[in-house]
Amino acid sequence: MAxxxxxxxxxxxxxxxxxxxxxxESSASPVYLATARIWDEDFHKRVKRHQSDRGEQWITIEEEIEISKHVLTGKTVLLDCITLWxxxxxxxxxxxxxxxxELAKREWNKFINQNMELFVVSNELGMGVHPENEMARKFADLQGWMNQYIAQTANEVFLMVSGIPIQVKASPDPHKGEGYEASYA
Structure with a gap:
């Protein structure tokens, strides 16, 4: 288990x-699992900036959906990011x-069934402007529910605020939780 x-x-x-x-800090040769699909030129520039921020020690894997198909046992992995996935x-x-x-949960469960150290990046969409159209509201709901699901499986959870990490969860056993069972409906 991850x-x-x-x-x-x-x-x-x-x-x-x-x-x-x-x-x-955890590995001399970490794996960067990139989930981005390049939709436009602006996003292409963002991806290039992220790539230039990483040193040569990084191994990059690009995967848009099937993150579990990659064997990463024994590795340190940075999955960036859940929102794009x-x-x-x-x-x-x-x-x-x-x-x-349903598909995301199933894929996530298969993915984390590997013995690896996993750092996962996601966005808190529900903390900003209320989405103006139905599709954007649906996606914000999906993002929020999946973030809850991932946080439940995580050993540690950090909320980043203006470049400062605030630890939200520190648990030696991700399956014991704090007695809170999230609702996904």
Whole structure:
């Protein structure tokens, strides 16, 4: 079972930098599991910036949906990010929240069934502006429910605020939790 550190926060809160630093402290050759699909030129520039921030010691794997198909046992892995991964799943499933959430949970469960140290980056979409259209609201719901699900499986959870990591959860056993069972409906 993976040792999971979940790092969430708003856009430009320092999530990726914090996760990258932690992964580099843990391994001389960490794996960067990139979930991005390049949709436009602006996003291409963002990806290039992230790539230039990483040193040559990083092994990069690009995977849009099937994260569990990669054998990463014994590795230190930085998965960046859940939001882009969910975007790909949501798009593939014609914006159906229930189908997307079920597929994402199933894929996540298979993925974390490997013995690895895993740093996971995600976004807190529900802390910003209320989405203006139905599809954006559906995606924000999907993101929130999946973040809850991942946080439940995580050993540690950090919320990034203005570049400062705030530890939200520190648990030696991710299956014991704090007596809180999240609702996903």
């Amino acid at each position: 040792q999971i550190t979940f790092i969430t926060g708003g856009q430009r809160s320092g999530k990726s930098s914090f996760a990258q630093k932690r992964a580099e 969910l975007t790909n799943i949501f798009y593939q499933n014609k914006n159906d929240v229930d189908t997307s959430l």
